[in-house]
Amino acid sequence: MEKKRNEPSLNRMYDDFADLWTLISNLEDYTEEADYWRKVLREKLGSGRHEILEIGVGGGHNLYHLTGDFDATASDISEKMLAQCHELIPDIPLHVGDMRTVRLGRKFKAVLIHDAIDYMLTEEDLKQTFATAVAHLKPGGIFVTAPENFRETFCSPSVDHFTNSNDETELTVIMYAYDPDPNDTVTETLFYYHIRTKQGLRVEQDRHLHGLFPLKVWLKLMQEAGFTVEKYPYPVHDDGREAYLLVGTLI
Numbered sequence: 001m002e003k004k005r006n007e008p009s010l011n012r013m014y015d016d017f018a019d020l021w022t023l024i025s026n027l028e029d030y031t032e033e034a035d036y037w038r039k040v041l042r043e044k045l046g047s048g049r050h051e052i053l054e055i056g057v058g059g060g061h062n063l064y065h066l067t068g069d070f071d072a073t074a075s076d077i078s079e080k081m082l083a084q085c086h087e088l089i090p091d092i093p094l095h096v097g098d099m100r101t102v103r104l105g106r107k108f109k110a111v112l113i114h115d116a117i118d119y120m121l122t123e124e125d126l127k128q129t130f131a132t133a134v135a136h137l138k139p140g141g142i143f144v145t146a147p148e149n150f151r152e153t154f155c156s157p158s159v160d161h162f163t164n165s166n167d168e169t170e171l172t173v174i175m176y177a178y179d180p181d182p183n184d185t186v187t188e189t190l191f192y193y194h195i196r197t198k199q200g201l202r203v204e205q206d207r208h209l210h211g212l213f214p215l216k217v218w219l220k221l222m223q224e225a226g227f228t229v230e231k232y233p234y235p236v237h238d239d240g241r242e243a244y245l246l247v248g249t250l251i
């Protein structure tokens with residue numbers, strides 16, 4: 001997508017504002033979500049401390065809740081987000097890489113991609129990412145992912161906001177999400193960060209592009225990558241919209 005005049009740079013959340021991650025995302029909010037991931041992993045892999053890989057781990061908020069049960073490795077495209085993850089989960093191996101191309105030279109019982117999958121903008125991106133998952137799975141291993149929206153569930157425009165604070169900073173974030181062109185697979189979310197410290201109030205902008213695909217496209221592309229695919233209900237969104245954990249078992 002062409003950059004228009006006055007548009008903020010992309011994905012500043014994971015770079016300029018990575019050190020605000022614990023105010024942007026509440027660790028406790030992932031407790032319920034992680035329960036669904038744990039249940040699927042246990043159901044598919046059985047008991048034991050299986051080796052799992054999370055790709056696009058971000059600050060590790062979901063993974064943190066799974067490391068009591070599983071031996072985790074993680075990767076992300078952003079070194080600053082991996083630094084956040086290291087602070088939260090110091091003992092796990094971390095690797096920098098793009099989910100479309102990263103190759104760790106190791107295989108796992110499960111590969112997880114939480115909401116980071118939303119940064120895949122085209123079907124070609126998804127195909128490459130699913131190939132990454134296949135490359136890191138042992139025979140019979142599982143790939144689990146959780147798109148935030150499907151074409152069927154996306155509401156354009158939508159506005160949301162929240163405030164979180166710690167001893168030094170009060171952060172208020174306002175988000176505006178919309179679909180600039182319903183004929184392509186990309187949506188845009190603008191973020192406005194109101195960062196209040198002893199020095200005063202600073203307002204910053206950020207811009208994220210997310211992929212948007214019909215559910216049947218997800219299922220088809222995962223099958224073509226070599227998985228048998230199941231949908232597990234994932235009722236974690238405040239607005240009650242339909243969501244699934246997509247679970248692929250490597251044939």
Ligand SMILES: C[S@@+](CC[C@H](N)C(=O)[O-])C[C@H]1O[C@@H](n2cnc3c(N)ncnc32)[C@H](O)[C@@H]1O
Binds near residue numbers: 055057098119
């Ligand atoms: C919303 S955050 C993930 C938060 C994570 N679910 C957690 O529990 O903390 C999305 C992450 O996706 C990562 N990401 C975006 N594009 C990526 C890519 N092409 N390859 C790998 N990671 C990517 C970003 O750097 C960011 O850390």
